[in-house]
Structures are given as C-alpha cells and as structure tokens.
Amino acid sequence: MNLVISERGTFLALRSERLQLRHPTQETQEVALRDLESVSVTTTACTLSAEAIRACAKFGVQIDLLDGLGAPYAKFSSPYLVGTVSTRRAQMQAYLTPTGIEVARHAILARLRNQASLLKYFGKYRKEADPAAFAAIQLALPRLVSLETELNGIQGAQIDEVRDVMLGVEGRGGVAYWGAVAAMLPAELEFPGRLGRGATDLTNMTLNYGYGILYARAAGALATAGLEPFAGFLHTDRPGKPSLVLDFVEGFRACVVDRSVLAALGRGWRPDLDEHGKLAPETRKRIAEAVHARLDARDTVGGKRYRLQNIMVKQARALATYLRGEGDYPLYVASW
Template sequence: VIVSGNGVSLSSDVISACCREGIPIHFIDSRGQPYAGLYSAGLTGTVLSRREQMAAYLDKRGLQVGLALARGKISNQAAFLRYMAKYRKEAAPDQYEALCQKAEKVLSHVQELEQIKGACIDEVREQILSVEGRAAHHYWNAIDTVLPAEYNWPGRQGREASDPLNAALNYGYGILYSQVERALILAGLDPYAGYVHTDRPGKPSLVYDFIEPFRVPAVDRVVIGLANKHVSLNLDERHLLEEGTRRMLAEQVLARLEKPERYEGKRTPLRVVLQDQARHLTTFLRSEREIYEPFIVKW
C-alpha cells in the first residue's frame, strides 16, 4: 500500500489487516520521497542474515556487492540507450548512430569497475561512485537527445527539481524505493545498512544501493516513454506534480513492475525479479551463494 499526498487517513483496522497479511504500508510525499513505512513484526527475517550483512561491510563481500550493483546500473543504462536506438534505425539514422555510440561509451565504464581492487568497500567507495557518475553523465546526455523540446529538460536534477520530467523521474524513484525496501525486508535484510551509500541517520542506504539496477527498467523507461508520447506532466504553482499526474505515474510504474522480463531462462514479472534478487543478495551474504549477479535487462 502506498499513501501519497496530504490529508489521507488509515483506520487501525486497515493497518491491522495489512499487518496480518504481510502487506507493508509506505508513505511518500508530493516529491516522491518516502518518509515512513509500517511493517508487520513478522517480516524482519532471521538475525543471522543481518549479522552477516553487517560483517560483510568489513570484508570483500561488501565490496563485491557494491561493484555488482554498479555494474548492473551501468549495463542497464547502456541497454536502454540501445533499446531506444533500434526503434530509430530507419526513421532517424543519425540519432540511431549517436545513441549506439553513447551506449558503448556508457558500457565502457563497466571495464573500469573491473579494475577496482580492495579489501573492503571503504577502500574503494569513491572510485565506484566516480565511475557511476561518469557513466551517468554520458547516459543523461544521450537521454537529452531523444526528449521532445516541449519539456524544457534542463538535464538531470535531483530532489528539488522544478521541471516536469525531473519531477516525474523523482516521483517514480520514490515509488520504487518503497518496493525495494519491501523486497529487502522480506529477504531478511536491514534496509539501513548499505555498502556504497554511507550510513546516515534516517537514510536507508541499502535501499539506495540496491535500487540502482532497477531505476532504468522500472522508472526511466516509463517516464521517457511517456515523454516520447507527448503525455502532459502537469505541475502546480509550487512546481510539484499535480495529484492527477502523480496518480497516473504511480499506476504506470506499478504496472511496469508487473511486466515480465527475461530472467534466468524464463519470463518473470519485474516485481518478482526484484524480490528474487533481494533473496540472492541474502544468500550471498550468508555465504550460501558464491557470486552475487545483478539483474541486467535483455532488451
């Protein structure tokens, strides 16, 4: 259950029913930022998983997770650029070539990740973030070339963005945050104990880590697709998305999570992939899995 906006009330009966059924309740603000969540106490998983999660921060497991998630993020950014390129090969060959070149440039940063060595995540965190940042620069520059001029895209901006496309992306990511947090908790992990993103009070750093490979397939593809269909993304006088636009985006992102993706030899809803990946992360941290492989789209 996702509660968005102001003036929404939930009865104790509704909360109790959700807890009995194992349904989490997420609260997000008008910008899509999660600010609270309610979970049943029975969803916390085993203590062993969390102990291993903490211990992994100090050894190579945390480093391997950080590198894997960064590789997944960059690979999916490149895949999305290639996906957009193939639909422009005949109609816009120049744009096709430019997108293909940008995709290769983005993907080249995976090789940089492969060169990063260390004993734990603390030794190489800044290197990983630097590689991610350079890949993102090329990715968003490429996205700029496919967006209709009517949206006045100023480039990628974060939380305080005042243009419709960035506001839509941020809102979509907020919805995805709630889904990622749910998946991690169901897998028995602590969403506040991450690896690449450092610990900060009240910030679910593992959510920020784990969301990275899923931003493109769950949100970017939705929002950029809406833009290319010239769908109106309306802002109010405070430069926040209007309620109708927020509702439409939530429906689109949640519907996208139900769409099947090629995963481990079969077609699997993206939401199920997300949960399965969280469980894979848990078994890796518990040394029940040799390697953690991130989800990489096959478009």
C-alpha cells in the first residue's frame, strides 16, 4: 500500500505500529505500518513527527517529499538498507568498461520495447474506432524495431565513447513513439510533443508529475539493492542529477506512467490547474493514486505473477548482481 498525503494541515503521527493522519477538518485515519511500502507527501504544509519517521525507517517504509511538479526533493529512509559496499565499487568500476555500455544499451532497449508494447496495447481496439491513430501506431512500430538493430551494433571500450550515438538512437525512438501518442490524444489537448520540466500543456505537465513519483520509487529500489542512484551510465553525471535513476526508469516509464496518464486522458479526465498555473492539489493526488495503482498491478515474469513495484525491485537487484559479475540483467517488457 502507498500512502499519499496531499491535504494542507495534515499531521502524521505514530500510534503503536500504525501511522495516524490527523487533520483539523477531517476524520482521523490510521494505516498499519506492516501494510505500507511508501509515503508520498505532495504538500508543503504537512507535519511529520520524529516518531513516525523513525517507525517508517524501522519497517522499511520510505517517505518521499515531492514538489508541485512531482519531482522528489527529499527522502527519509534507513541508512542501513543501503550499506552494500561491494555493489557500489563494482558500479563505479563498470563505468570504465564495456559493462557500462551494456547497462546503457539495456536502458534504451527496455524503453523501445516497452514503448512498442504500450502502442500495441492502445492500438488493439483502434483499427475501426480511430483509424488515424491506428495508422500512426502501425507506422511507429517498425521504426522502433529497426532502431533495436542499430542499437545492438554500437560497440566501444567504455560509455563515454558511444553515449552520443546511443542517445541519438533513443531520441529517434522518442520521435516515433510520441508521434503515435499525439495521434491518439484528443485534439483539444493540443499536445505539442514530449516536453520535460517547464512544460505548460496539460499532457506533459501530467506526465512529468507522474514521472517524478516513478523516480522516487525507482530511487528507493536502487538504493535498497545497494546501488548509487546518482552514478548512471547513459545519463551523464551532474550535481543533484540521479543519473542511474534516469537510466533505470527508461524501462518503466511507458508501462507505469504513460499507460496510466494516457488512459485517463483518453477516458475524458482533464487535469485542473491552480491560480499559479500549476497542477491543482486534487489533480496531483489523482495522478499519484493512478501511478501507485499501476505499480500495484500484476504482470508475468518467468511464469509467475508479480506486482510491478516488485518487478522494479527485482530488476534493481538483477542490475546489482550483473554489475558485480554474478548474474544476468534480463530485460523486462510489460505485457500488452
């Protein structure tokens, strides 16, 4: 279970082994710590007791503080969950070897495959209902497949030699994918194409907020696996930039956030803005709940059913194992 706190004036306290949410105008709520995986705080007017923070750390429940754009700016978690030195040493060494290239290749391949999987999912019932969108999807799919061949042909001694070429492949995949997405979206949304931080259109603002929530969950999975979230391979290092998180989520953007947001927009839901032109609190809450609900959904991996959140944890552990030279890093492609 994932707890979202969006109401201004909420106080998070501890009662026995339960978190208690108190608000002056609402009924007090309680949630058992054993049932929680994370707490997302999306308002700046919330008070957390030290006892509640300590209890969450004890139970392995991470607390993420998110800004108005969905970007995580702080996290509470136990330092003892990330005390694996050998994994981080291997991660740093991999940057200077072909292993780093393979991790970057995995990130782009996971992105291409999951984007294609999502387009197939949305295209299943559009052949007659929306012929134009169906045609755009059919045009994009072979382009995404052809880029895989180009990606697999890129070789080098270490990631700095080939990063620009790999990013070029990723960029062309994005053009194909988002072009098909634009054809699926209602014209009234006036989707300008994919834009990151600072976007002012409703679709990109909603996607960016959802990605922020995904980044927080991915950072927790990577840290728990003993990895350094700020030392990536495909994405370059910069102070405050969680490069490995950005690498890792490439395989989960489409199946977690894009699917949730595009489905909601396609059903007629529209985000609300506040007086400052930012997503309104209720809209932020709905996006967070939709992303968390998707992470709670199940998919099949190796013949077994797992929640997407657990698949993310499994992938983080597999990456750590791969970097240590102790196992494979299998590709996860969501079902469609």
